């Protein structure tokens with residue numbers, strides 16, 4: 174076991190899930206330290222790690238941990254991550270923000286895809302949730318058939334916008350049930366209950382949003398795709414609470430057969446094939462919620478790309494596979510290397 178794992182930003186939606194993942198997976202650490210600004214001083218009860226008093230962040234305290242999981246803003250991470258990892262214990266910093274994702278010297282890691290040595294770097298970036306969820310199905314298909322084009326449309330839950338996003342959706346629906354109306358939004362740009370919003374993050378010069386470009390940039394980096402492979406995404410916020418869904422169309426280098434692809438995905442880590450239309454079984458965010466595996470289904474030959482193309486739908490828990498679980502899996506690899 175290592176001596177200590179720290180969670181910085183422990184009281185947010187992702188931070189809370191990080192603690193649960195450490196517990197669920199019986200993470201090999203003597204102690205967990207929790208850091209947050211507003212929640213400092215409160216006590217969190219855990220089964221495996223006892224009662225933990227939340228601390229205000231300090232560099233010295235973070236440097237006492239062998240591993241620090243960051244669920245904080247990019248600005249915080251930009252300032253503190255290098256300092257934390259530069260401490261006496263060479264703390265492994267795993268950052269959930271986008272601050273370091275596109276820095277060449279910082280690995281962007283999904284452990285089942287490009288983990289191993291990459292997870293042992295002093296600072297490791299966790300991908301955006303939309304990328305991480307889609308990558309679980311796309312990577313095995315890429316390895317076997319070679320991706321040429323990826324066209325993704327997303328159905329992203331309120332949880333992607335954090336605890337405040339989830340609260341605004343829940344409050345709005347309760348309010349509608351009582352009064353038949355929903356108050357103007359304070360957090361999202363538009364009302365989310367009974368609506369969909371085709372904008373997540375800021376618009377870029379090319380007309381795509383930053384959320385959409387993250388899928389392009391991050392799949393390129395994680396899979397090591399050449400510039401010839403084109404990835405395009407339309408990202409949409411939908412009024413579900415948790416778990417992102419994605420409709421994906423791929424064109425492949427080699428011929429692809431849906432039955433063979435289904436079998437391949439059945440044997441791929443982090444994936445659960447749910448694909449029996451005759452029994453009305455397909456991936457849905459409600460079923461994916463709380464689960465570590467990404468559900469993949471509606472697998473069919475693409476009308477557009479014929480025998481060189483596939484279309485499918487997936488749902489994966491954004492807070493787990495898309496954030497907390499991925500970070501904890503990276504931490505497990507980092508710790509295994511430390512203890513070896």
Ligand code: 2RA
Nearest residue numbers: 302303329333334373
């Ligand atoms: C979202 N992917 O769903 C973002 C969060 N990182 O808003």
